[in-house]
Amino acid sequence: MAISIKEALGIIDKQKIMLKKETSCIEEAVGRVAAKDYYANIDLPTFDNSAMDGYAVKLEDTGKEVKILATTLAGEQSEAEVTPGYAIKIMTGAKLPKGTQAVVPLEDVEYLGESVILPKKIKEHANMRFAGEDVAKDECIIEKGEELSAYKIALLASQGYSYIEIHRKPKVNVFATGHELKMHYEQLHNAQIYNSNTPALLTRAKELGCEVTFTGKIEDDKESIKEAIRNALDADLIITSGGVSVGEADFTKEAFKELGMEILFSKIDIKPGKPTTLGKIGNTFVLNLPGNPLAAILNFEIFGRFLINRLKGKKSYYFQPIKAKLQEKFTHKPGRDTVIPGRFDGEYFIPLQKYGPGMVKPAAIMDGFIIVDKETESLSKSKNVLFIPLFCESTTSMQEEIITKH
Numbered sequence: 372m373a374i375s376i377k378e379a380l381g382i383i384d385k386q387k388i389m390l391k392k393e394t395s396c397i398e399e400a401v402g403r404v405a406a407k408d409y410y411a412n413i414d415l416p417t418f419d420n421s422a423m424d425g426y427a428v429k430l431e432d433t434g435k436e437v438k439i440l441a442t443t444l445a446g447e448q449s450e451a452e453v454t455p456g457y458a459i460k461i462m463t464g465a466k467l468p469k470g471t472q473a474v475v476p477l478e479d480v481e482y483l484g485e486s487v488i489l490p491k492k493i494k495e496h497a498n499m500r501f502a503g504e505d506v507a508k509d510e511c512i513i514e515k516g517e518e519l520s521a522y523k524i525a526l527l528a529s530q531g532y533s534y535i536e537i538h539r540k541p542k543v544n545v546f547a548t549g550h551e552l553k554m555h556y557e558q559l560h561n562a563q564i565y566n567s568n569t570p571a572l573l574t575r576a577k578e579l580g581c582e583v584t585f586t587g588k589i590e591d592d593k594e595s596i597k598e599a600i601r602n603a604l605d606a607d608l609i610i611t612s613g614g615v616s617v618g619e620a621d622f623t624k625e626a627f628k629e630l631g632m633e634i635l636f637s638k639i640d641i642k643p644g645k646p647t648t649l650g651k652i653g654n655t656f657v658l659n660l661p662g663n664p665l666a667a668i669l670n671f672e673i674f675g676r677f678l679i680n681r682l683k684g685k686k687s688y689y690f691q692p693i694k695a696k697l698q699e700k701f702t703h704k705p706g707r708d709t710v711i712p713g714r715f716d717g718e719y720f721i722p723l724q725k726y727g728p729g730m731v732k733p734a735a736i737m738d739g740f741i742i743v744d745k746e747t748e749s750l751s752k753s754k755n756v757l758f759i760p761l762f763c764e765s766t767t768s769m770q771e772e773i774i775t776k777h
């Protein structure tokens with residue numbers, strides 16, 4: 372019996388995942404997932420310091436002439452103290468001398484040689500940066516399960532961390548069977564087609580942070596397929612496409628079955644992709660996607676991506692859709708929850724004009740998709756839809772307004 376999309380995701384959610392760890396230097400850890408919590412070793416800033424090149428002063432000297440007592444540069448520890456009638460010249464980032472109540476920028480004073488005249492208004496604590504105002508010592512800076520961006524790596528570096536414990540990349544093995552398939556570097560003969568699914572799944576899994584292996588083209592007999600599966604069982608996930616429906620001349624399904632694959636689900640109430648199957652042999656997950664290219668890709672984006680995020684050890688692995696408006700009224704044949712690929716222009720979701728399950732181009736031009744509920748017959752223009760993006764970087768071919776105004 373077919374299960375719903377949510378039930379299928381629920382099954383993936385409940386799986387116990389065996390996560391392995393490794394240590395990496397922080398610069399190599401971008402895109403990886405932290406395997407433990409990291410805490411601040413020091414306050415940031417580490418000491419009170421100046422935000423401007425200027426003069427450290429007392430507030431009571433506002434508008435007065437003060438003598439320049441000393442100069443302090445970044446990296447220096449000044450012994451001098453600010454007292455009434457005196458200012459200490461200070462550079463950006465330099466430790467604030469004792470007694471500082473504000474820093475006045477160089478350009479705001481009248482320079483008289485050995486003294487300066489301060490402005491008529493000085494705010495308490497102006498241009499002063501305080502220890503711990505950015506990061507407080509002992510606060511958690513990276514949580515276990517967080518994906519490491521370049522800027523989280525900067526945060527680790529600012530705390531003196533050189534190495535970080537991360538989860539191992541999920542190992543993914545991608546498979547191709549089907550005697551009509553040729554690789555793009557081979558010669559096509561009558562009624563043959565190029566295998567576009569394997570390159571799609573290989574590169575997308577890589578893009579999502581997996582270590583990917585391609586088990587070349589396998590002979591279309593059961594023993595060869597079984598041998599290839601046995602060789603791939605050190606992977607966390609084997610992905611295949613094709614041979615999941617009811618057609619003849621496909622041994623993929625049988626080969627997995629004979630190797631003891633436990634079926635987690637085998638039919639989903641989804642269009643396209645009803646035959647998408649997830650199983651497990653030992654600790655290796657097996658995702659059998661439909662052969663139809665768009666069906667394979669859309670189902671990979673829903674179930675494969677979700678599973679990979681779990682295999683990466685990410686703590687936030689649920690989809691976070693973007694609320695978009697539907698550009699035009701949309702009609703839908705009720706029956707199955709349906710995945711509609713489309714574009715997102717920052718405000719509107721625009722379904723693609725053509726998107727048959729056997730097509731390749733729609734996946735290349737979509738920004739993401741919406742999933743229309745099986746009982747929904749139509750969605751009105753401007754209706755809010757839940758858009759699931761493929762990529763988060765939002766760019767366009769035309770220059771757009773980027774400044775927010777009142």
Ligand SMILES: Nc1nc2c(c(=O)[nH]1)N[C@H]1C(S)=C(S)[C@@H](COP(=O)(O)OP(=O)(O)OC[C@H]3O[C@@H](n4cnc5c(N)ncnc54)[C@H](O)[C@@H]3O)O[C@H]1N2
Pocket residue numbers: 547549551552564565566567568569612613614615616617618643644645646660661662663664666728729
């Ligand atoms: N009588 C029925 N026929 C079909 C049904 C059904 O329920 N009853 N389901 C249809 C649906 S839905 C889909 S999806 C496909 C799924 O079929 P398979 O997963 O068994 O895939 P194949 O038959 O091997 O291939 C389908 C289609 O995709 C092309 N293909 C396969 N692999 C690749 C690849 N690596 N790169 C590019 N294209 C590929 C293949 O040539 C076929 O055109 O079955 C429907 N039929």
Ligand code: MOO
Pocket residue numbers: 641642643644645646661663666728729
């Ligand atoms: O449901 Mo199939 O998976 O149409 O393409």
